[in-house]
Amino acid sequence: MQNIDELIADFGGYIQDSPSSYHAASAGAARLERAGFTRLDEAEAWPTSAGRYLVIRDGALVAWVQPAVATATTGFRILGAHTDSPGFKLKPKPSIGSDGWLQAGVEVYGGPLLNSWLDRELELAGRLVLRDGTEHLVRTGPYLRIPQLAIHLDREANNGLALNRQRQTQPVYGVGDRSSADLVAHLAALAGVDAAEVAGYDILTADTQAPARFGQNGELFAAGRMDNLTSVWAGLHAIETLTADPEHIVMLAAFDHEELGSETRSGASGPLLAEITERISLGLGADAAERARAYAGSWCLSADAGHSVHPNYGEMHDPNVRPLAGSGPLLKINANQRYATDAHGAALFARACEAAGVQYQEFVSNNTVPCGSTIGPLTATRLGIRTVDVGVPLLSMHSARELCHVNDPIALSGAISAFFAGA
Structure with a gap:
């Protein structure tokens, strides 16, 4: 295995290449194509032979390795993750302003920690779609900033900051007359297209500060969008370095729109995973009963960010289960199935971590602090595939800049590799 410095540099590079879900899918596809994967078009017929394939649907990426031994009843080993992160999304008629300042009209995307986005150099990133239906990725680099009100003008700011979302x-991104400002035209120029041809766009904000290692021994890692590019990167690294022909059909499913509830055509509640697994099974000659048998022999690791114990807010965590950054990936458990892990899933993840030579730790919420959910229960419900929820422990989840230990993403990738290999 590459050393930790190389792997963390690779992880940080992927984050920098992925300021939006569309970029994350594109950058992931590019690295998989370099590793020998073939990109397929959903509107075309697909090969039925063994090989390495990938599909992009909007901001989602699905890649799989179909072994030569695959039959109509061969099961799947799926790593589920998501490409989107909380932030802000550009509104229609986005060129606004007040009192001589040029501003961008945005609305909140998902559930960001709003105060963490203040006083940071942000960029706009996403896709432009022209009238002819062609799609163009674009990013501005450092371009905007949400300025905080000076404490001299709000002496109570440190006693509780509540931001009006509108x-x-x-x-802000400049000064001048907003009637002469045109954000869409600027984005079109960066993409090298005619602004008059832009018929639609999905443009989001991203923090532009580069990922960084720091701390006593350089063991801490800070970056934006680690929820959930950590899991996407870990899955990419595991599937692209898969060498032996697996006994299962190995798959990375990186969905979009998890931060919004996943109910889209490229989200985990949509048809994407079911359609792709069905097309693969049909290509192998499976009938309905054989597909059901394949699903019965399948597993999904739902990998999403989790919480490390916070040293300043220890009372918010379970008093006995205290996962710590640097102590391995999390096995996420919830009695109400907000996470899909059950006893069989716990045993599977234990085997994978043992095979990879990494430790893991359990996570459960404090009973007075309801936990969020993941794509795990959605996948289990839609396809009936046994699913286990795992992830890397973070501090500052949903902040513009999150924190993990450098060992944990690498350990997660190792566990995923063992899972793909059949542990």
């Missing part, structure tokens, strides 16, 4: 989260 009035106080619109970033």
Whole structure:
């Protein structure tokens, strides 16, 4: 295995290449194509032979390795993750302003920690779609900032900051007459297309500060969008370095829109995973009963960010289960199935971590602090595939800049590799 410095540099590079879900899918596809994967078009017939394949649907990426031994009843080993992160999304008629300042009209995307986005150099990134239906990725680099009100003008700011999502989260990007400003035209120029041909766009904000290692021994790692590019990167690294022909059909399913509830055509509640697994099974000659048998022999690791114990807010965590950054990936457990892990899933993850030579730790919420959910229960419900929820422990989840230990993403990737290999 590559050393930790190389792997963390690779992880940080992927984050920098992925300021939006569309970029994350594109950058992931590019590295998989370099590793020998073939990109397929959903509107075309697909090969039925063994090989390495991938599909992009909007901001989602699905890649799989179909072994030569695959039959109509061969099961799947799926790593589920998501490409999107909380932030802000550009509104229609986005060129706004007030009192001589040029501003971008945005709305909140998902559930970001709003205060963490203040006083940071942000970029706009995403896709432009022209009238002819062609799609163009674009990013501005450092371009905007949401300025905080000076404490001299709000002496109570340190006693509790509450931001009005409409009035106080619109970033500035210049000064002048807003009637002459055109954000869409600027984005079109960066993409090398005619602004008059832009018929639609999905443009989001991203923090532009580069990922960084720091701390006593350089063991801490900070970056934006680690929820959930950590899991996407870990899955990419595991599937692209898969050498032996697996006994299962190995798959990375990186969905979009998890931060919004996943109910889209490229989200985990949509048809994407079911359609792709069905097309693969049909290509192997499976009938309905044989597909059901394949699903019965399948597993999904749902990998999403989790919480490390916070040293300043220890009372918010379970008093007895205290996962710590640097102590391995999390096995996420919830009695109400907000996470899909059950006893069989716990045993599977234990085997994978043992085979990879990495330790893992359990996570469960404090009973007075309801946990979020993941794509795990959605996958289990839609396809009936046994699913286990795992992830890397973070601090500052949903902040513009999150924190992990450098060992944990690498350990997760190792566990995924063992899972793909059949542990």
